[in-house]
Amino acid sequence: MAEEFFQVLAECLEREGRRKGRPGIAPEVLKEFFTDSRPETEELRSQPRRKAAPPSMPPHSLIQASPALETSASSSSSVPISASATGNGGDVALPDSLDMLAETVAQCRRCILAETRQHVVFGEGNPHAGLMFIGEGPGADEDRLGRPFVGRAGQLLDKMIAAMQFTREEVYIANIVKCRPPGNRVPSPDEAACCIGYLKKQIELIRPEAIVLLGATAVTFLLGPVGGITRVRGRWFAYEGIPVMPTFHPAYLLRQESAKREAWIDLQMVMKVFGKTPPSRKRA
Numbered sequence: 066m067a068e069e070f071f072q073v074l075a076e077c078l079e080r081e082g083r084r085k086g087r088p089g090i091a092p093e094v095l096k097e098f099f100t101d102s103r104p105e106t107e108e109l110r111s112q113p114r115r116k117a118a119p120p121s122m123p124p125h126s127l128i129q130a131s132p133a134l135e136t137s138a139s140s141s142s143s144v145p146i147s148a149s150a151t152g153n154g155g156d157v158a159l160p161d162s163l164d165m166l167a168e169t170v171a172q173c174r175r176c177i178l179a180e181t182r183q184h185v186v187f188g189e190g191n192p193h194a195g196l197m198f199i200g201e202g203p204g205a206d207e208d209r210l211g212r213p214f215v216g217r218a219g220q221l222l223d224k225m226i227a228a229m230q231f232t233r234e235e236v237y238i239a240n241i242v243k244c245r246p247p248g249n250r251v252p253s254p255d256e257a258a259c260c261i262g263y264l265k266k267q268i269e270l271i272r273p274e275a276i277v278l279l280g281a282t283a284v285t286f287l288l289g290p291v292g293g294i295t296r297v298r299g300r301w302f303a304y305e306g307i308p309v310m311p312t313f314h315p316a317y318l319l320r321q322e323s324a325k326r327e328a329w330i331d332l333q334m335v336m337k338v339f340g341k342t343p344p345s346r347k348r349a
């Protein structure tokens with residue numbers, strides 16, 4: 066199954082390469098690129114082994130060359146790929162600049178969340194960011210201040226970003242829904258479907274080299290029903306040709322300290338995309 070996938074992907078890339086006057090990429094190289102290595106755990110021992118992605122071959126340069134990568138996710142695939150997303154935000158024509166998009170979203174009343182919000186939380190960060198983080202939706206602090214991830218979970222996210230050798234100003238942070246669901250409940254599918262078009266436009270305009278999805282809600286509404294967060298975290302997906310890494314939401318990590326180790330494994334895989342090397346552990 067995996068061999069067949071890489072063969073099809075290589076053919077797609079070759080076609081695209083011919084169209085753009087660039088050489089294709091061998092299936093073996095693709096396979097090597099899309100796989101990774103992680104420390105041995107009980108969970109990982111039951112999964113197929115994968116090799117590390119070579120830092121000299123960032124996923125973006127490969128995936129971006131192939132619009133044909135829009136392959137449906139397969140829960141049985143060892144290399145899960147999905148470009149599908151639930152909802153389309155109504156397919157309305159949206160502005161082609163982040164500033165104008167933010168103005169549009171600030172006026173939005175397309176779903177019931179507009180009735181209880183204090184502020185629309187559009188997202189913030191570097192409009193040319195290589196790395197984008199996507200969470201679920203604003204909480205109380207975010208709603209009050211109109212900024213994403215500024216509460217306790219946001220402080221932890223800042224630490225995660227710093228551990229990845231980025232600054233908050235270098236990355237871009239957004240959410241599935243731009244208005245706070247009352248009581249911090251999970252956004253409903255209707256609310257997410259109303260709002261997801263804005264996020265898709267943000268991704269289209271920023272065009273990051275990699276996306277980190279924070280938590281199950283972000284995974285479900287951007288990638289579709291690919292599986293629970295504990296199953297899909299640490300595995301590469303793709304959205305519109307952009308490598309996507311699901312991991313735990315910082316709010317969950319505040320409750321489940323033990324999950325931080327797995328989240329760090331996921332984040333280190335993302336660091337490799339940018340050629341960043343995690344600090345080696347000192348041995349006693």
Ligand code: SF4
Pocket residue numbers: 170173174175176177178179185242243244256259260
């Ligand atoms: S959550 Fe999104 S769709 Fe709903 S009102 Fe806010 S901006 Fe509009």
